[in-house]
Amino acid sequence: MDSLKKYYMELGVDEAVYDYAQSIEKELKPRFEKMDAVAERNQLKVLKAMQKNKIAEAHLSGTTGYGYNDIGREAIEAVYADIFGTEDALVRPQITCGTHALGLALGAVLRPGDEILAVSGKPYDTLEEVIGIRESKGSLAEYGITYSQVDLLENGEFDYEGIRKAAGSRTKLIHIQRSKGYASRKTLSVEQIGEAAAFLHKINPEWIVMVDNCYGEFVEETEPSDTGADMVVGSLIKNPGGGLAPIGGYICGRRDLIEQCACRLTTPGLGKEVGASLGVNRQFLQGIFMAPTVVNAALKGAVFAANLYEKLGFKVIPDASEERYDIIQAVELHDPEKLKAFCEGIQKASPVDSYVTPEPWAMPGYDSDVIMAAGTFVSGSSIELSADGPMKEPYAVYFQGGLTYPHAKYGIIMSLQRMVEKGLLEIKTV
Ligand SMILES: *Cc1c(COP(=O)(O)O)cnc(C)c1O
Numbered sequence: 001m002d003s004l005k006k007y008y009m010e011l012g013v014d015e016a017v018y019d020y021a022q023s024i025e026k027e028l029k030p031r032f033e034k035m036d037a038v039a040e041r042n043q044l045k046v047l048k049a050m051q052k053n054k055i056a057e058a059h060l061s062g063t064t065g066y067g068y069n070d071i072g073r074e075a076i077e078a079v080y081a082d083i084f085g086t087e088d089a090l091v092r093p094q095i096t097c098g099t100h101a102l103g104l105a106l107g108a109v110l111r112p113g114d115e116i117l118a119v120s121g122k123p124y125d126t127l128e129e130v131i132g133i134r135e136s137k138g139s140l141a142e143y144g145i146t147y148s149q150v151d152l153l154e155n156g157e158f159d160y161e162g163i164r165k166a167a168g169s170r171t172k173l174i175h176i177q178r179s180k181g182y183a184s185r186k187t188l189s190v191e192q193i194g195e196a197a198a199f200l201h202k203i204n205p206e207w208i209v210m211v212d213n214c215y216g217e218f219v220e221e222t223e224p225s226d227t228g229a230d231m232v233v234g235s236l237i238k239n240p241g242g243g244l245a246p247i248g249g250y251i252c253g254r255r256d257l258i259e260q261c262a263c264r265l266t267t268p269g270l271g272k273e274v275g276a277s278l279g280v281n282r283q284f285l286q287g288i289f290m291a292p293t294v295v296n297a298a299l300k301g302a303v304f305a306a307n308l309y310e311k312l313g314f315k316v317i318p319d320a321s322e323e324r325y326d327i328i329q330a331v332e333l334h335d336p337e338k339l340k341a342f343c344e345g346i347q348k349a350s351p352v353d354s355y356v357t358p359e360p361w362a363m364p365g366y367d368s369d370v371i372m373a374a375g376t377f378v379s380g381s382s383i384e385l386s387a388d389g390p391m392k393e394p395y396a397v398y399f400q401g402g403l404t405y406p407h408a409k410y411g412i413i414m415s416l417q418r419m420v421e422k423g424l425l426e427i428k429t430v
């Protein structure tokens with residue numbers, strides 16, 4: 001027996017499941033090569049930014065208190081600006097998560113009477129309360145900032161006609177969400193976003209095009225900020241943190257906008273000058289250095305899973321051969337037991353909390369129980385292999401992440417193994 005098979009079998013994988021998984025993976029080699037080529041380019045892009053900014057050992061330690069003259073923090077922000085091709089960047093542990101980064105960016109550049117125009121449909125759930133689409137304390141709506149929305153067309157393209165009609169004299173900021181998140185539409189490519197940005201700026205060059213970049217960083221060779229977005233915003237416990245950042249968010253964009261964001265995060269007058277980095281500078285730098293290959297690992301895992309499950313007859317979104325623009329994969333399982341088994345498999349394959357059994361649970365904001373699997377080093381990190389799904393039709397599991405491809409692969413194999421073990425599925429010997 002080959003030694004790889006032996007390792008898998010020692011970790012509880014049946015021979016038939018292993019053989020099936022290997023047969024799937026074999027077919028994916030040409031696709032993986034293309035993905036490796038993107039990772040290689042992004043790795044060089046990151047290295048170039050680090051070398052240009054003369055990253056040195058002195059940048060790896062942090063400051064305390066006010067955090068004046070935090071050279072590490074300043075270097076990190078310069079590196080991010082270069083990677084994302086923007087004039088400036090705000091990259092801080094004081095930005096607590098992706099939602100906070102997005103809320104910060106919106107609150108910083110908008111004033112009473114301004115209107116947000118979302119052109120890729122309804123924003124990510126957590127932004128509903130930030131904007132005030134759902135009533136909430138401290139929402140932008142309370143400050144007299146209004147909101148309007150244009151959905152994407154049936155075919156996933158921007159509704160340019162609709163945008164023209166919905167825009168008004170108060171329109172100030174255009175919201176575009178790159179990743180579909182947990183919606184059913186397609187994820188937008190950087191090229192599509194670039195076309196939209198050009199269209200929008202042609203109507204009004206003053207409009208601020210803001211892209212929610214969560215889950216999209218380093219999936220392609222370019223970022224939306226390379227193709228016309230005025231601000232890109234995301235979370236460091238997703239792609240750009242490379243699995244190492246323990247907290248944080250970023251905003252990259254036009255210098256005047258970043259200054260407004262800094263003044264909102266700290267205070268007017270203090271701006272970017274304060275905000276001790278404590279101990280995170282090394283993790284932020286090493287994290288962004290690792291991010292291109294970590295994203296590559298997660299993407300390969302998603303493609304492997306799509307192929308593994310599609311060939312078993314499940315609907316997978318994106319499908320097995322589709323081009324990828326973010327790291328999220330959905331599989332419709334149409335069976336509560338299969339959904340549970342999937343999550344149990346992911347959990348069993350984890351480096352942390354592998355002995356824990358995930359159970360469906362009521363979650364705030366959801367109208368059904370939700371099951372979640374995550375054995376992560378950083379709590380809630382979704383660049384690490386994690387899966388969740390609401391306990392209702394179509395019993396879809398959404399999963400993402402994987403710091404290394406072998407781990408992502410093993411996790412997905414274990415999700416299938418769990419279904420086979422529980423008699424929910426049969427794998428015929430290939
Ligand atoms: C994750 C995510 C967010 C919110 O980020 P949190 O860190 O969970 O607050 C916003 N938009 C998209 C598209 C996301 O994927």
